[in-house]
Amino acid sequence: MLSSRWTPYLFVLPVLVGIGIFRLTPILVAIFGSLTGVSLMGESRFVGLENFTDLLADPDFWSSVHVTLLFNIIINPLQLVVAFCLALLVFRPMRGLWLYRTLLVLPMAVSTGLSAVLFGLFLDANLGPLNSFLQWIGVGIQSFHLSQNQALYTLIGIATWKGAGYWMLFLLAGLYAIPATVYEAALIDGSSAWQRFRHVTLPLMRRPMMFVLVVDTTFNFLFFAPVYILTSGGPAGSTSVLMFQAYQAAFTFSDIGRSLAISVILLVLILLIVMLEFRLLRSPGERQ
């Protein structure tokens, strides 16, 4: 018989080993790697915080931080609101609901890379049906991801198209988890539909919404494939998010130290913002 004191740890051990090898080790490697530089001869040496000081003095880096933050400030609330609206719309039973639910989660079946290729064709200025339609109604041809002003918003649209149905599922599950008795009590108290939504649904949806917001934030800070496929950070750096900068530093300019430094900064940035979100969405009575 194993001693009962160590048995729980034994059961958790496989997962801990997995997390240690596949999650924590890369982070440590990145942190140490960000303190090294590679010379022209290909030898890596310790450079201290040089990578970071270089970054902080680099206007490209700051414009990339600006782009990343702008992207996230728009896309995270947008996806949360759209997903919540969709969840509310497909919550209560009605005829043909299964069809709408199926259609709304369909983009989940398309890979991120493929959806970028699809929209590259769909929004094309010469061949795309959307531009054809826009010209037909008289708006005129838009260049979407090829224009400096529209590129970031195009990417936000594509990511929302892809993500909203997915996040809808979590919020829908949250809506189902609210007990019907709470609504009955509210009805007996003579509340209006808006009051039920504002004072019953919203407070009880706090946890699912917090989950979606936090996970969505981490996803969107690491948003990469559509940037790489559609815009390559352009035009004029207007979509050069930090992930793309990190990729470019490593695989275009072979500066692994700089790339890892950007990754570490990104990690710290995500941690800070997720902490901020936890703080903002904490219920008033809850203390931690």
Add this chain to the structure above:
Amino acid sequence: MEKPFHLMLRYGLLSIFAFLVVCPLAWLGLASMRPQNEIFQSVSDFGWHSFIPSRFTFDNYATSCWRSAIRSLLPQ
């Protein structure tokens, strides 16, 4: 029971959302069945043919399957 107006509103909104989601995918599926010479079309003539090919063909599927079959047989 839900009021008829609310039900109509729900159907309307859901139809709009579903259309936005499905439109690019439907276009992708239909475009994959276009004949080669029709894939590139000018944006200036918008109509049914922007979505519906003049004739449906599985040539594109056949060529891509054939190509990947050959490629899988070739040594790397």
